[in-house]
Amino acid sequence: MSESLWQRLTGDVPRRALLALGGLLLLLLAAPFLLRLAPAGDYWLSLLILVVYFSYIGQAWNIMMGFAGQLSLGHALYLGLGGYVAAALYVNLGIGPWLGVFIAVAAAMLAGGLIGFLGFRFSLAGVYFALLTIAFAEFTRILFDHFTWVGGSGGLFLKVEADGSAFNLQGSPLLFYYVILALAAGAFVLCRFLLTSRLGHYWLAVREDPEAAQAAGIAVLRTKMLAVLISAGLTAVGGVWSAFYYKSLFPEAAFAMGRSIEVTLAPIIGGLGTLFGPILGSALLVGLGDLFTTLAEILANDYGVKAAGLKQIGYGIALLLIVMFRRDGVWPWLARRLGFERRPADDAGEGRP
Amino acid sequence: MSGAHLAVRSIGKRFRGLRAVSDVTFDVPAGAIHALIGPNGAGKTTCFNMIAGVFAPDSGTIALDDRPIAGLRPDQICASGIGRTFQIVKPFMGLTVEDNVTIGALARTRHVPEAREAARRLLRDLGLDDRRAKLAANLTLPDRKRLEVARALATGPRLLLLDEVMAGLRPTETDQMVAFLKDLNARTGITILLIEHVMRAVMALSQHIVVLHHGEKIAEGTPHDVTRDPAVLEVYLGQEDASSPPRSGGGGRRPEGEAT
Incomplete structure (x- = not known):
């Protein structure tokens, strides 16, 4: 059986989908330079960074929920743990993030393995499993509140250093953009490979039927464990990136329930179990969030209308509408429109029916 | 692929004090086709579940080719050479027909294209070839039953446990399934144990029948003997009651009836 890796990854993907994917990658690679030409380019780049970041961690969460069917509502645990481990190693022991990330991943996998x-x-x-994941994230938050080695509830800060460079993950947004883009692209290929x-x-x-899966010879426990381990490890890398990007960590933010929910939104909106779902979903979410922020600003500045909470309400309604009218997420619908389905005249996708 | 010998010795199972199966013993020799029959609630599926590892028997032993398998997990039982179908079919609804069977075939090879190739062969054999790109959720019940058989066979079993695969099939479809199983048995020598209410299929397929009632074995033998056994007739047709007039034939459930 000689099958090249490229064949394996692209075998049943329509040519036009591959071309579109290549185009998207080129566009994303060139984006910072294109945005420089636009007014407020730095602002657009910061939004794009968010899009790529959420698509990366969405991809990681999707392995558990979208692929293996295990609902985790505590992924902030892996993000926070990853970020804290790498940041604390750097601040307290001078171990750089490129080495620290491995320890961060190990810590998150340990936690994920225990929960799993x-x-x-x-x-x-x-x-019930989801409740367990929430519980672990919550009591890790409380633990870190009292963990003085990492600053306790007062937070942990990464100083901006004069000799900051890519080696200790310090630098301009451009550096962070390309790092998270590489991670997102890597996660995309890895998920496709898996x-x-x-x-x-x-x-x-x-995901479809654990009992039938076991009867077909599948060691269900091990299969689920691998999902949580891989998902936790990938998420922790995102946590490290996030800690060094924002340069500060507080337990109540790092392990927040809201952060866990944020992780889940992009894949749900985009399409559970699909590879493009997290990407499309995070673009929609960041785009909508920015749209409503801008609307609120215009109302306040130009019309003197102080519409407190308009952003949240508009955002909430938009999500509600998407979930109501595109129950399987936006991507499966869009993929059909664009003719990107695996096999023509086929009602199958990689997602749910 | 060849058949394996199943030896079930005095197995018993209680559920909260209710005796679902007690002291059941039977053999299915390598390459044979046997049937397990009995009224609803007789303990047939409980026996299956013990053989397939869904739960361990409280007492007794089960061996496949002299290797004890009682108490192993279902996936370990599958790896040791037993494939099963479910009474209430359990296809992977959100996956394609081909993926369903490919997943079964991955029990034998970790190489996905090889498993896919094996799956396609099986789908051809079972006449599901033209539906392989469909989602399992979009199949009709007879096709889902065929898919269950295909997925179980894909795991490369030496013993196939079929839990009411004929129920809900039309007579012509039943005959097709019977022909397929007979041919499979003749070609590969695979051992088959079936639970079945459709007597048309039981009579056409099995060389030997075990009858369960209230969790106990009340008879076994050739189809000819079993259908004339007074104990079996009593279970299926009801006991002759001296105080009531003899039935004129239409009252009880006959073994020939296609119970649903």
């Missing part, structure tokens, strides 16, 4: 084992070994499913592997097929089987 407790949940899956004792057959917690659905919302989906074409035996493990990927096993995840889908477990």
Whole structure:
């Protein structure tokens, strides 16, 4: 069986979808230079950074929920843990983030492994498993509030250093943009690779029907454990990036419930279990958020209307409408429109029916 | 692929004090086709679930080719050579027909294209070839039953457990399934144990029948003997009651009836 990696990854993908993907990648690579020509280019770049960041962590969360069908509402734990470990190693011990990231990933995988084992070994499913993930994120937050080595509730700060460079992940937004873009592209390829592997097929089987999956020879516990381990590890890398990008960490923000929810939105809006869902979803979310912020500003400045909460309400209604009218997410619908489906005359996607 | 010998010895199972199965013993020799019949609630599916590892028997032993398998997990049972279907079919609804069977075939190879190739062969054999790109959720019930059989076979079993795969099929579809299973058995020598209410299929397929009632084995033998066994007739047709006039034939459930 000689099958090249390229063939394996692109085998049943329509040519036009591949070309579009290549075009998107080129566009994203050139984006900072194109945005420089636009007015307020720095602002647009900061939005684009958010889009890519949320698509990366959305991709990581999607492995658990979209592929393996395990609902985690505590991914802030892995983000926060990853960020805290790498930042504390750097601030307290002088260990750089490129080395620290490995320890951060190990820590998050340990936490994910513990949660996964407790949940899956004792057959917690659905919302009960989700509650377990929330509980772990919450008590890690409380733990870090009192953990003085990392600053406790007062927070942990990364100083802007004179000799800051890419080696200690300090620099301009441009650096952070390309780092997160590389991560997102890597995660995209990795997810595609996993989906074409035996493990990927096993995840889908477990998602669809664990009992039938087990009867078909699948070690369900191990399959779920691999999903949570890989997802936690990838998420922790995003946490490290985020900590060094924002340069400050507070337990109540790093492990916040809201942060966990934020992780889940892009893949849900974009399409659970699809590779493009998290990307499209985060573009929509960041775009909508900015739209309503701008609207609120215009109302306040030009018309003197102080519409407090307009942003949140508008954002909420927009999400509601998307979820109501595109229950499987926007991507499966858009993919059909664009003719990007795997096989023509086929009602299958990689997502849910 | 060849058949394996299943030896079930005095297995028993209680659910909260209710005796679902007690002291059931039977053999399915390598390459044979046997049937497990009995009224609803007789403990047939409980027996299946113990053989397939869904739960361990409280007592007794189960062996496949002399290797004890009682108490193993379902995936370990599958790896040891037993494939099963579910009474209430459980296809992976959101996946394509081909992916459903490919997943089964991955039990034997970790190479996905190889598994896909094996899946396509099986789908051709079962006449599902033209539906392989469909989602399992969009299949009709008879096709879902065929898909269950294909997925179970894809795992490369030496013993196939079929839990009411004929229920809900039309007579012609039943005959097709019977022909397929007979041919499969003749070609590969695979051992088959089926739970079935459709007597048309039981009579056409099985060389030997085990009858369960209230969790106990009340008879076993050839189809000819079993259908004439007084204990079996009593279970299916009801006990002759001296105080009431003899039935004129239409009252009880006959083994020949296609119970649903």
